[in-house]
Amino acid sequence: MNAMVAAAVMIGVAVWEWPNLRRWGARGRAAFGVSWFLMLVWVVLAQLHVHLPNPIKLINTLAKPLAHRWLVPTPDRYW
């Protein structure tokens, strides 16, 4: 149900945006169409609990050794 509502909202916004597309030229129309379609697919998959790979987890994994090396808090003796 959530996925259907999300898809309906996304399609509704695209229809509302339709009159502007003529002003933006072929490349603008293509950019909007492709990116909006990708977002629609992503939001529907998210609502269906299909999770795509998370780049933040990858960055966290890469940063972990650096954080362990440089960002370990110094024990405080004064507070």
Added chain:
Amino acid sequence: MAGVSARGATGLLSLPAPLTQYAGQDGWLAALVGIPFGLIPLAAWYVLDRRLPGRSFTEQARAFLGPVGGSLLAVLPVVLFATTLAATGREVVDVVLVEGLPRTPLLIVLPLLLLPPLYAVRSGLEALARLGEVMVPLGIGMLLMILLVSFKEMQPLNLRPFLASGWRPVWQGAAAPAAFYAESFFFLYILPQRGRDRAATLRAAAAGVVTVAVLLALSTAITVAIFGPLGTVLPAPVFQGTRVVSIAEFFTHLDSVLVVSWLAMSMVKIGVFLYCFCFALGQLLGMRDYRPLTLPAGAFTVISADQWFPSTSTVSHWLTHSWPFWGGVMELLPPLALAAAALVRRLPNRGERA
């Protein structure tokens, strides 16, 4: 104004905790130590703008490194803006969800919060600047008012001893704010549309960095003065500070004032990064106008905030452990590499110079 808001908005609430976690009572000093990192991208912009004035980072990269090398380098800011938008979206919505609307889904709250910045971005850079002119003085004014009225609750002895554990904790504490200040990298997409005076533009942008650092140092010092060691474990100590304020038992619970201040500045921050994301991506794709990308970028902000940062703790971990490295590399490396290339390489067509 946009610069102050873009760096300071979310950081003023979330950064005092990691600052005091590492640097203890010297957290305010750590907030000031990071300032040079915010000035490095501006210095790079100055070098690049002297060689090729009035061009954005993407155009300059293509001019100095060729179409392929320049495009590859210009992908990095787009990736950086994407992660920043996701993290900022989550930070902004978290306060609303945790403090005000715990039962409302993120997918309802965040799109509503995004409407004003999206409208401003679609209207152009000038509309965004005007939004900043209205919101930032309001935000700073409210913040200063809260800091002023909490004066009675402070215990200055909490700020002592000074540099008791040496400089290492101060540098560790400075890592996260330094990455926040280095967000001045976004100016490489905004400053090409500067006025006639390059030096005055640079001074104004640098003043933005220093203003944010001073505000952050002030909030951290006041947090430490009020809460002492407790400030290291509170999630948003400035927010908690508003709850202890009581003037004649009449002015109490000033947290709503802080929420107004914070939301006002956050809207400008999201607007600035949305603009830079759309503008950078549009130029990378060879589009003559960035506006077709504004709505998809807004949708991207909502979905990535929900999917990439599923909880408050994930964004908190990101800010303290990953963001200093990720932000530091992605914000400093591209402008420095391009500035070095601009100093070393000759322009292929000297007629391009203004």
